[in-house]
Amino acid sequence: SQTIHQWPATLVQPVGSPLSLECTVEGTSNPNLYWYRQAAGRGLQLLFYSVGIGQISSEVPQNLSASRPQDRQFILSSKKLLLSDSGFYLCAWIPGAYEQYFGPGTRLTVT
Amino acid sequence: RKEVEQDPGPFNVPEGATVAFNCTYSNSASQSFFWYRQDCRKEPKLLMSVYSSGNEDGRFTAQLNRASQYISLLIRDSKLSDSATYLCVVISSNSGYALNFGKGTSLLVTP
Numbered sequence: 001s002q003t004i005h006q007w008p009a010t011l012v013q014p015v016g017s018p019l020s021l022e023c024t025v026e027g028t029s030n031p032n033l034y035w036y037r038q039a040a041g042r043g044l045q046l047l048f049y050s051v052g053i054g055q056i057s058s059e060v061p062q063n064l065s066a067s068r069p070q071d072r073q074f075i076l077s078s079k080k081l082l083l084s085d086s087g088f089y090l091c092a093w094i095p096g097a098y099e100q101y102f103g104p105g106t107r108l109t110v111t
Numbered sequence: 112r113k114e115v116e117q118d119p120g121p122f123n124v125p126e127g128a129t130v131a132f133n134c135t136y137s138n139s140a141s142q143s144f145f146w147y148r149q150d151c152r153k154e155p156k157l158l159m160s161v162y163s164s165g166n167e168d169g170r171f172t173a174q175l176n177r178a179s180q181y182i183s184l185l186i187r188d189s190k191l192s193d194s195a196t197y198l199c200v201v202i203s204s205n206s207g208y209a210l211n212f213g214k215g216t217s218l219l220v221t222p
Binding site: 034036042044059088090099100101103105107 | 115145153155160212215
């Protein structure tokens with residue numbers, strides 16, 4: 001069966017520090033992968049998506065970046081965090097028929 | 112105008128009640144429609160897909176009206192465990208088939 005992992009589960013980082021969140025998928029190959037963010041009191045916002053290794057599309061211009069170094073690995077990064085980067089970060093993938101499944105998420109608090 | 116709009120609620124209903132959630136979408140080229148459920152501080156999970164002919168899964172019934180660009184979810188015989196946020200989700204052909212989320216409707220079922 002397919003599973004999706006994210007780590008860390010929670011993170012507290014000071015403003016200006018770097019960020020690296022990792023997402024990996026098991027049990028499939030060449031999945032479409034997505035990063036979403038859910039800020040407090042707001043809906044889920046698509047940040048990046050990737051249809052293959054090295055292929056990244058950005059939906060929202062900001063101080064975040066994404067990379068896909070391996071087929072089943074998707075990384076979200078920042079060089080300098082802002083207070084507004086706080087939120088619940090979710091990685092998702094499509095097994096088929098457009099349904100998406102989410103990883104357990106990383107709750108980031110920028111202080 | 113936001114692409115997917117929902118009444119945020121909260122909806123407070125007693126056990127056994129029937130409750131209906133509505134959702135509208137603005138992109139007439141939208142292709143796929145879903146309801147997701149999100150428990151507090153957890154990732155969203157697929158509840159059901161929504162088809163033009165309407166579909167039912169136990170106590171849950173989903174309807175789609177493409178002409179009006181309107182989606183609904185009906186929950187019959189509410190249970191305490193139905194308390195959650197219900198997210199209306201639309202997929203369009205752009206953005207790599209990423210999900211467009213409404214902000215969600217909060218449901219609290221009380222004894």
